[in-house]
Amino acid sequence: MESFExxxxxxxxxxxxxxxxRLVRFVSLPLVQIATGLVAALLVPHVAAVxxxxxxxxxxxxxxxxxxxxxxxxxxxxxNNLSSILSLAIGLVAITVLVVGFALNWMVPAIPLAAAFxxxxxxxxTDAAAVGALGAQVNLSxxxxxxxxxxxxxxxxxxxxxxxxxxxxxxTGAFSAADAGITFLxxxxxxxxxxxxxxxxxxxxxxxxxxxxxxxxIVHVLYEVFTPFVVFLLAEQIxxxxxxxxxxxxxxxxxxxxxxxxxxxxRLNLVSNSFWEIIVYLINGVVFVLxxxxxxxxxxxxxxxxxxxxxxxxxxxxxxxxxxxxxxxWLVATELFHRRKAAGDKRTxxxxxxxxxxxxxxxxxxxxxxxxIIFTIPLTVESxxxxxxxxxxxxxxxxxxxxxxxxxxxxxPRLAPNExxxxxxxxxxxxxxxxxxxxxDELNAKIAEGTHPEYEPATxxxxxxxxxxxxxxxxxxxxxxxxxxxxxxxxxxxxxxRADELEREILEHTSAQSAAPYYTLLKSIRGTxxxxxxxxxxxxxxGGLKGKLHRLRHQLxxxxxxxxxxxLMYYQxxxxxxxxxxxxxxxxxxxxxxxxxxxxxxxGVLINEHRSxxxxxQERVGRTGEAxxxxxxxxxxxxxxxxxxxxxxxxxxxxxxxxxxLSIELEKIGEMQGRGLITEEISQKxxxxxxxxxxxAEGE
Numbered sequence: 010m011e012s013f014e015x016x017x018x019x020x021x022x023x024x025x026x027x028x029x030x031r032l033v034r035f036v037s038l039p040l041v042q043i044a045t046g047l048v049a050a051l052l053v054p055h056v057a058a059v060x061x062x063x064x065x066x067x068x069x070x071x072x073x074x075x076x077x078x079x080x081x082x083x084x085x086x087x088x089n090n091l092s093s094i095l096s097l098a099i100g101l102v103a104i105t106v107l108v109v110g111f112a113l114n115w116m117v118p119a120i121p122l123a124a125a126f127x128x129x130x131x132x133x134x135t136d137a138a139a140v141g142a143l144g145a146q147v148n149l150s151x152x153x154x155x156x157x158x159x160x161x162x163x164x165x166x167x168x169x170x171x172x173x174x175x176x177x178x179x180x181t182g183a184f185s186a187a188d189a190g191i192t193f194l195x196x197x198x199x200x201x202x203x204x205x206x207x208x209x210x211x212x213x214x215x216x217x218x219x220x221x222x223x224x225x226x227i228v229h230v231l232y233e234v235f236t237p238f239v240v241f242l243l244a245e246q247i248x249x250x251x252x253x254x255x256x257x258x259x260x261x262x263x264x265x266x267x268x269x270x271x272x273x274x275x276r277l278n279l280v281s282n283s284f285w286e287i288i289v290y291l292i293n294g295v296v297f298v299l300x301x302x303x304x305x306x307x308x309x310x311x312x313x314x315x316x317x318x319x320x321x322x323x324x325x326x327x328x329x330x331x332x333x334x335x336x337x338x339w340l341v342a343t344e345l346f347h348r349r350k351a352a353g354d355k356r357t358x359x360x361x362x363x364x365x366x367x368x369x370x371x372x373x374x375x376x377x378x379x380x381x382i383i384f385t386i387p388l389t390v391e392s393x394x395x396x397x398x399x400x401x402x403x404x405x406x407x408x409x410x411x412x413x414x415x416x417x418x419x420x421x422p423r424l425a426p427n428e429x430x431x432x433x434x435x436x437x438x439x440x441x442x443x444x445x446x447x448x449x450d451e452l453n454a455k456i457a458e459g460t461h462p463e464y465e466p467a468t469x470x471x472x473x474x475x476x477x478x479x480x481x482x483x484x485x486x487x488x489x490x491x492x493x494x495x496x497x498x499x500x501x502x503x504x505x506x507r508a509d510e511l512e513r514e515i516l517e518h519t520s521a522q523s524a525a526p527y528y529t530l531l532k533s534i535r536g537t538x539x540x541x542x543x544x545x546x547x548x549x550x551x552g553g554l555k556g557k558l559h560r561l562r563h564q565l566x567x568x569x570x571x572x573x574x575x576x577l578m579y580y581q582x583x584x585x586x587x588x589x590x591x592x593x594x595x596x597x598x599x600x601x602x603x604x605x606x607x608x609x610x611x612x613g614v615l616i617n618e619h620r621s622x623x624x625x626x627q628e629r630v631g632r633t634g635e636a637x638x639x640x641x642x643x644x645x646x647x648x649x650x651x652x653x654x655x656x657x658x659x660x661x662x663x664x665x666x667x668x669x670x671l672s673i674e675l676e677k678i679g680e681m682q683g684r685g686l687i688t689e690e691i692s693q694k695x696x697x698x699x700x701x702x703x704x705x706a707e708g709e
Contacts (some may be wrong), residue, residue, distance in 0.1 A: 013058060013657050015346070018049060018053060018056055019298055019299070020213060020295075021049075022042070022045045022046055022049050022294075022298040022301075023045075023294035023295060023298060023633075024300070025045050025290065026038070026041045026042040026044075026045040026294060026297075027294075029041050029045065036418065037414065037417075039293070039297045039376060039377075039415055040292050040411075040415065040418060042293075042298050042301065043297050043298070043300050043301040043304075043411060043414075044301060045300040045301060046297065046298035046299060046300060046301020046302040046304075046634060047302070047304050047617070048301075049298070049301070049302060050301065050302040050303075050304070051305055053180065054305070056302055058685045066386050067169075067241075067251075067381070067382075068238060068241050068242065068251075070292050070295075070296060070377070070381040071165070071169065071252065071290060071378060071381045071382070072237045072238060072240075072241040072251065072252070072255050072287020073234070073237050073238070073288060074165075074255050074289065074293075074377065074381075075162070075165050075166065075237070075255050075259065075378075076236065076237035076240075076255045076256070076258065076259040077259070077285050077288070077289050077487065078158075078161065078162045078165075078256075078259070079162055079255070079256045079257075079258075079259025079263065080233075080260075080262060080263050080285070081263070082158060082159070082162055082259075082260065082263060083155075084260065084263065085157070085298050086155045086158075087155075087162075087260075088157050088273050088399075089155075090155050090156060090159060091157060091333070092154065093343055093347055094155075094156060094160055094163060095163070096161035096339075097156065097159075097160040097164065097339070097340075098159070098160050098162075098163035098164035098167055098338070099163070099164075099167050100165045101133070101164070101335070101336060101339045102130070102133035102134075102164050102168050102171060103167075103171070104335055104339065105129055105132065105133050105332060105335050106126055106129045106130050107126075107129075108129075108170050108331055108335050109125075109128070109129035109132060109328060109331050109332055109335070110125040110126035110128070110129040110130075110175075112327070112328070112331055113123070113125040113128060113129065113324075113473060115550050116324055116327065117228065117324060117398070119397065119401075120397065120398045120401070120402065121179055121397055122400060123175050123178035123179035124173075124175070124179045124396070124397055124398065126175040126178075127172050127175035127179060127386065127402070128402045128405065128406055129174050129264060130168050130169075130171035130172035130174075131168065131172050131373055131379050131382040131383040131406055132168075132328070132332055132379060132406065132409055133164055133167065133168035133171065133379075133384070134159065134161065134164050134165040134169075134375070134376075134378045134379050135160060135161045135164060135373035135374065135375065135376070135378055136161060136166040136374055136375060136378060136379070138371075145417055146425075147372070147421050147422055147425055148425045148426060149368070149372065149425065150365070153365065153368065153369050153372065156369060157369065157372055157373060160373065160440055161373070161378075162256060163180045163256070165256075165378045166200075166250065166252045166253045168379075168382065169250070169252045170193065170196055170197060170250055170252070170253070171201065171303075171396075172382050172385075173196075174192075174635065175192065176385075176386065176387070179390065179396070179397070180387060180390045180391050180396075181390075181391050182390070182391070195248070195249065196248075196250040196253070197248055197250060197253060199247075199248075199249030199250065199258075200244055200249040200250030200251065200252065200253030200254045200257070201250075201254070202249075202255045202257075203240075203243075203244050203249050203254045203257075204240060204244070204253060204254035204255060204256060204257025204258040204259075204261070205257045205258070205332060207239075207240045207243065207254060207257075207258050208240075208257060208258035208259070208260070208261025208262050209245075209261055211232075211236050211240075211258065211262060212261060212262050215229060215232060222325050226276060226277050226280045226281075227280075227416055229281070230276055230277075230280055230284045233262075233281060233285075233570050234284070234285075236262070236287065237255045237258070237411075240254050240255050240258045241254065241255050246707060252367065263559055274573050276704075279704075289330075291378065293376075293377045294382050296376075296377040296381055297376075297377060297380070299380065299384070300380050300407050300410060300411070302405065303403060303404065303407050304407065304411075304428055307528070321404075321408075322408075324405060325405055325408035325409060325412060326412070328405060328408075329408075329409045329411050329412045329413060329416075332375075332409065332413075333370055333371070333413070333416075336370045336373065337342070337366055337367060337370040337642045340366040340369050341362065341363065341366045344362055344365065344366055345362070348362070364424070367420065367424065368424055368425045370419060371416055371417050371421050371424065372417065372425075374410070374413035374414045374416070374417045375409055375410040375413050376410060376414070377415075378637060379406065379410055380406065380407065380410060382404065383403050383406040383407075384403065386399050386402065386403065406449050436691060437691050437694050437695070438482055438566045438692045439493055440681070440686075440687045441482050441695060441698070442479065442482045442483060442697060443681065443686070443687075444520055444674060444677050444678055444681065444685065445475055445478055445479045445482065445674075446479065447677040447680075447681075448475060448670065448673050448674045448677050449472060449475050449476065449479065449621075451619075451673050452471065452472050452475070452670060453472070453675070455468065456468055456469070461664065464662050464665075464666060466662075467662040467663045467665070467666040468670075469625050469659070470663060470666075471537035471663070471666050471667055471670050472621075472625060473538040473622075473625065475539065475670070476534075476618060476621065477540070479618070480540075480618060482495070483614060492607045492608060492610070492611040493611045493614060493615065494595070495611075495682075496597070496600065496608060496611045496612060497544075497614060497615065499596075500593050500596060500597060500615065500619075501547050502543055503587045503592060503593060503596045504547050504592055504593055505547050507588065507589060507592040508547060508585075508589060511585065511588065530578060530579065530582045531582050531585060531586060532545045534579075534582055534586050534626075535547065535586060536620045538586075547589070580630050583626050583630045584630065585687065586626050587623055587626045587627060587630075590619050590620075590622055590623040590626065591623065593615075593619045594616060594619050594620060594623065597612040597615055597616045597619065598612075598616065600612035601613050601616065625670065668703070671699055671702055671703050674699050675696060675699055678692055678695045678696055678699070679692075
């Protein structure tokens with residue numbers, strides 16, 4: 010049960026961090042996750058003492074992370090920059106191990122040299138994905154992106170191999186350079202060879218299944234997720250590198266389908282990418298939360314080796330400086346060699362080259378893989394004694410990860426700001442609003458044509474969903490969205506006050522028990538015309554405790570209502586909803602005529618929406634513009650309107666109209682792009698949203 014509670018706490022922290030990251034946009038997600046883990050450890054201290062078996066940690070976290078990185082990598086880019094990538098992934102890791110290992114052993118003699126080398130090896134891998142989570146936009150060249158992605162893919166493996174050698178030496182107390190060299194070659198090339206064979210075998214098996222007509226996307230995705238664990242465990246069983254085997258298998262199984270492919274393959278890619286996105290997000294989140302949970306132990310003498318806060322921070326800062334200095338010097342040399350080889354340029358480093366090298370240095374912070382590796386340090390050595398300074402090594406590593414992430418978060422956006430005119434979220438949202446309005450206008454025009462009256466009820470239902478999307482988009486749009494959102498809340502309050510007045514009159518004409526069905530019905534009607542969340546709850550409150558009990562009873566046991574009675578109730582409730590729209594329009598017209606320009610603009614936007622909603626409700630009940638009445642008695646004295654045929658037609662054609670409206674939306678996106686109103690990038694994002702809605706509609 011304790012393990013299960015620990016898992017729940019970790020998952021809760023990941024969820025909380027996801028929500029908090031939306032509120033603190035200037036801080037990268039990994040830092041928010043670390044802070045969340047820190048808070049959890051302070052509130053529930055025993056979670057920081059939980060230990061996960063090192064081998065289990067390695068296969069659970071590193072194997073799937075590396076497999077997915079390899080699966081998403083570009084083979085062409087890797088091949089074109091192979092020499093530079095190998096230089097960073099192998100040469101730089103080896104130099105980092107030597108420099109940082111000797112320095113750490115010199116600063117903290119209690120850490121044996123082999124253990125210091127293990128710490129340095131864990132600090133070899135970079136986490137370029139952490140840069141992608143930065144709140145600010147960063148401008149990196151194509152070569153920088155390729156180097157970072159390729160390096161983070163391969164140096165994970167080389168760092169793990171070096172780490173395993175160092176740990177073996179620290180545990181056994183013996184080390185032979187000749188034996189280590191031979192073992193390294195076997196592990197390295199044996200892991201790659203096994204991974205290639207395993208990857209081809211897995212690829213051929215899934216291809217055979219497809220050709221036999223087995224096109225179950227869920228099974229295929231589970232097969233992909235299952236593969237890295239099997240490859241890793243089998244590789245370790247034959248004593249070759251499981252990490253390199255997973256990377257090689259991922260490269261072999263990487264899917265790069267052409268633009269025009271089969272629909273089944275497209276669906277599989279969509280499901281697979283979405284599933285892997287969730288898995289990778291969860292793994293990274295769990296690891297960074299675990300990092301945060303380790304931080305409170307820093308003040309414990311048993312963990313920090315007797316160092317005070319000052320000396321401890323000094324060790325972390327020095328190790329971080331050395332890691333980044335070695336990386337910077339190596340990158341300068343790599344770029345000089347690359348440019349001299351490519352253009353014959355034999356000049357000394359230029360300021361631009363030095364700046365590019367510095368950006369690439371900072372853009373390679375340590376992250377989830379480093380922490381995953383360092384957590385695999387065994388608890389004891391071969392003699393049974395405790396592993397020397399294990400907690401202190403983990404603490405120093407966590408400190409370096411945190412410091413490199415903070416530096417990347419603060420410095421990189423200023424050193425390499427994204428000055429390109431890419432599509433911002435606000436640009437996309439504005440374009441979405443324009444497309445939705447055009448689509449709504451087109452649907453209204455088709456209703457006005459009257460050539461297919463049988464489609465009209467379903468079209469009005471679809472119009473309600475489009476208005477809901479439009480209001481959501483307007484509320485989410487920057488500063489204007491803030492003004493609209495504030496005015497929406499004020500308008501809902503005005504509607505609620507009017508609803509309270511009508512409810513008091515209703516209860517004078519009928520009992521709370523008889524009025525109970527109207528509560529749920531009003532919420533349903535407001536939900537179909539464009540309201541969402543709190544907007545659907547505006548209306549009848551329940552008439553006190555007795556009325557609420559009747560309402561609850563009706564929800565649990567609606568009872569049988571005749572078709573004639575149901576039609577009359579729907580008709581009367583629509584009239585009630587129309588009265589609320591009239592009140593909202595009057596209120597907004599007053600705001601529009603006021604001196605506040607921002608509020609007036611927002612009111613103008615909302616007036617059109619409320620008028621459209623009122624028109625929809627009027628046409629549902631067969632009325633054309635006349636007010637329903639100023640009192641509740643007028644609502645209930647209205648003559649019955651026959652709605653059965655409308656309900657029937659709505660249910661019959663709703664799927665067809667939904668599909669047609671989404672096609673119209675795609676046409677409007679194409680028209681706006683053709684007229685130069687939106688860029689190709691924005692057009693692609695909007696189309697992707699529509700494709701998701703189409704798939705969701707097909708699945709219902």
